[in-house]
Amino acid sequence: MKMVNLFIIALIGLSLSTQAEISPLNIDQSQKKTKDKYIKSAHDVIKHKSSQEEVRFAILSAALTSKSVKWILEDDGDNFLVLRWDHSEAVIYTKVEFDEQYIQLKYLDAYDDYQCKNNVDGICYKNESRKYYGHMKDLRSAIINTLSH
Amino acid sequence: MKYYKTLLLSIFVFFSSNAFATERSWFDEPIKINKTYVTDAEAVILESLKQRGWEVKEKSATMVTAWLNDYKGYELVLEIKHDNAQISFKQLSYKKVGCESKSSSRCKASTKYSNKWRLYLRKNIAMNIHKRAMDHLLKNEKIRRTWLEELKTGNIEFKTKLARNLIDIEYFNEYALAEIVEQINANYQRNKLSSDEVQQYAFFCKVLARSKQEKHTELLTQVSQKAKSRKLRNYVKGYLTEMAES
Numbered sequence: 463m464k465m466v467n468l469f470i471i472a473l474i475g476l477s478l479s480t481q482a483e484i485s486p487l488n489i490d491q492s493q494k495k496t497k498d499k500y501i502k503s504a505h506d507v508i509k510h511k512s513s514q515e516e517v518r519f520a521i522l523s524a525a526l527t528s529k530s531v532k533w534i535l536e537d538d539g540d541n542f543l544v545l546r547w548d549h550s551e552a553v554i555y556t557k558v559e560f561d562e563q564y565i566q567l568k569y570l571d572a573y574d575d576y577q578c579k580n581n582v583d584g585i586c587y588k589n590e591s592r593k594y595y596g597h598m599k600d601l602r603s604a605i606i607n608t609l610s611h
Numbered sequence: 612m613k614y615y616k617t618l619l620l621s622i623f624v625f626f627s628s629n630a631f632a633t634e635r636s637w638f639d640e641p642i643k644i645n646k647t648y649v650t651d652a653e654a655v656i657l658e659s660l661k662q663r664g665w666e667v668k669e670k671s672a673t674m675v676t677a678w679l680n681d682y683k684g685y686e687l688v689l690e691i692k693h694d695n696a697q698i699s700f701k702q703l704s705y706k707k708v709g710c711e712s713k714s715s716s717r718c719k720a721s722t723k724y725s726n727k728w729r730l731y732l733r734k735n736i737a738m739n740i741h742k743r744a745m746d747h748l749l750k751n752e753k754i755r756r757t758w759l760e761e762l763k764t765g766n767i768e769f770k771t772k773l774a775r776n777l778i779d780i781e782y783f784n785e786y787a788l789a790e791i792v793e794q795i796n797a798n799y800q801r802n803k804l805s806s807d808e809v810q811q812y813a814f815f816c817k818v819l820a821r822s823k824q825e826k827h828t829e830l831l832t833q834v835s836q837k838a839k840s841r842k843l844r845n846y847v848k849g850y851l852t853e854m855a856e857s
Contacts, residue, residue: 484788518744523758534741
């Protein structure tokens with residue numbers, strides 16, 4: 463029985479540490495949510511044909527192109543970067559995941575006005591502030607723009 | 612009963628694995644570092660302290676005691692620890708300059724200011740790490756070539772925007788600066804620079820000036836004296852003055 467318990471724990475640990483493959487955004491209409499266009503503007507996948515290193519550079523470069531508040535690197539790993547947006551005591555943490563095909567922005571955490579009220583696997587269906595989707599849209603557009611050059 | 616225990620343990624595993632589940636504040640969360648490109652965490656901290664006008668009070672192999680000395684009438688001391696995984700912050704003291712008694716209302720120091728100053732320093736450190744990550748990726752020849760190609764072949768609007776962005780984020784990468792020097796050298800004495808081109812080369816010169824690298828002073832001086840455009844000459848004279856004063 464002990465072995466079964468250990469197996470269950472190991473399985474949970476493994477599922478937390480491994481990252482799910484990125485797949486095109488499929489908005490679950492049964493969720494409590496904001497308008498689809500907002501969710502898409504923030505979390506829709508970005509298709510790319512670049513190498514992992516090129517994608518990483520494009521994300522880092524795009525994160526600093528915004529005229530006002532920049533998204534600054536907070537953490538990174540094999541297939542992701544965590545960026546932090548900081549403005550007047552409000553903070554948004556976004557995990558930018560990428561694989562050979564797609565890039566996707568995922569909600570990780572926030573302080574103050576930008577808490578996600580319905581977070582499903584990093585897709586923020588409903589945020590305290592609609593401005594959240596605007597800031598995410600800017601970052602997503604900047605990444606698309608940088609990759610297109 | 613055993614399954615109940617397993618469930619409890621699983622919940623514990625979940626929360627302990629979630630780094631963001633712990634109590635923290637917006638201005639002093641530890642910054643994760645990646646040893647691949649942050650080879651010297653202390654250097655990043657010292658660079659950031661200098662940029663934000665902080666002094667170093669004490670220093671050891673894993674810690675820097677930072678001191679914001681008499682800033683707007685306040686004194687703030689932070690302990691900044693660094694190891695292979697992160698840079699963390701702890702406030703040691705915060706008081707009004709010349710005040711020893713905390714009980715006096717005159718000596719009460721509002722945390723509104725200290726939180727902000729700590730955030731700015733934290734942001735600066737994170738930004739310097741961000742730039743190091745970019746520098747590291749630019750060692751890849753293909754990435755570097757693509758990036759510099761934009762600076763070479765982009766239109767005037769794009770080049771101006773890029774130069775303004777480099778100034779804004781204070782990113783003075785050696786490859787970008789070399790390309791900018793090349794383009795200024797090739798064009799500043801041209802007879803008919805359009806007003807947009809003047810703007811572009813002015814911003815290129817501003818990038819060099821803001822980098823505060825002595826090796827660019829000679830070129831900037833030449834532009835300020837020999838450029839055909841009076842407007843460009845005047846812009847660059849201003850940058851040189853700014854550079855000398857900083």
